[in-house]
Amino acid sequence: MSDERKVLLEVKNLSVEFNGFKAFTEVNMKIYDGELRVIIGPNGAGKTTFMDLVTGKTTPTSGKVIFDGVDITGKSTTEITRDYHIGRKFQGPNVFDNMTVKENIEIAMEGYNSMHRCVFFRKSKEFKEKVEEILKLIDLYDYRHFMASDLSHGQRQWLEIGMVVAQNPKLIILDEPTAGMTADETYKTGEMIKKLKGDHTLIVVEHDMDFVRQVAEYVTVLNYGRLLAEGTMEEIQNNEEVIAVYLKED
Numbered sequence: 001m002s003d004e005r006k007v008l009l010e011v012k013n014l015s016v017e018f019n020g021f022k023a024f025t026e027v028n029m030k031i032y033d034g035e036l037r038v039i040i041g042p043n044g045a046g047k048t049t050f051m052d053l054v055t056g057k058t059t060p061t062s063g064k065v066i067f068d069g070v071d072i073t074g075k076s077t078t079e080i081t082r083d084y085h086i087g088r089k090f091q092g093p094n095v096f097d098n099m100t101v102k103e104n105i106e107i108a109m110e111g112y113n114s115m116h117r118c119v120f121f122r123k124s125k126e127f128k129e130k131v132e133e134i135l136k137l138i139d140l141y142d143y144r145h146f147m148a149s150d151l152s153h154g155q156r157q158w159l160e161i162g163m164v165v166a167q168n169p170k171l172i173i174l175d176e177p178t179a180g181m182t183a184d185e186t187y188k189t190g191e192m193i194k195k196l197k198g199d200h201t202l203i204v205v206e207h208d209m210d211f212v213r214q215v216a217e218y219v220t221v222l223n224y225g226r227l228l229a230e231g232t233m234e235e236i237q238n239n240e241e242v243i244a245v246y247l248k249e250d
């Protein structure tokens, strides 16, 4: 991976301990602008902890988080979302069940910029086009007038992805986006995520190795809170250590 590319996110010697338990230890990682980074590793490897550290949900014991050249270590989740434009899709439900699919996207779009709360903006061509574009991206355009509560599990996950995209983050973080999805939904999610790359930088944690093979360019492997390996999908699949701790169970 070329070092001439702009680094969007860098973590330096990042560590966190919970009551003496080392959940994340001395990790150094660089995520480049516009890339799609996949993070894999066994259960308990520290993947979600990494996302918690980057988004301010967890404060590191030591080390730094640098985003777009700014040290954001120790900043709150609110600041990180609002001022630094890091968007994260959580596993819990974040959609408004009593609103339509389209209204959910509109609400998410209005949230990210006070200008967008202006009534006139919602009626503007630019706003309508962006909402339509997102509805198409998440394959819910034909469902735009459905109540969110009437969507399938997979479609709700897509709506949540759409709501994160609507906030126009520089970095999108997705923790196991295909959890509970059918094979067909998982494949569609992979195609969606590939379309987001470039316009956005993405960090995706996933277990499903077919999905990882479908989307991954560059993969980071965590194990026991440490960085075990980084490389292209091919390098990772041929890495003896990775095979020993992770891929053999696949």
Ligand SMILES: Nc1ncnc2c1ncn2[C@@H]1O[C@H](COP(=O)(O)OP(=O)(O)O)[C@@H](O)[C@H]1O
Pocket (backbone or CB within 6 Å): 018, 023, 041, 042, 043, 044, 045, 046, 047, 048, 049, 050
């Ligand atoms: N807030 C916390 N308090 C105590 N232990 C935690 C906390 N968050 C994570 N852990 C522990 O850190 C380890 C890594 O967890 P996690 O990052 O969720 O793993 P992964 O997402 O890779 O499965 C686990 O052993 C987990 O129990």
Ligand SMILES: [Mg+2]
Pocket (backbone or CB within 6 Å): 047, 048, 049
């Ligand atoms: Mg996790």
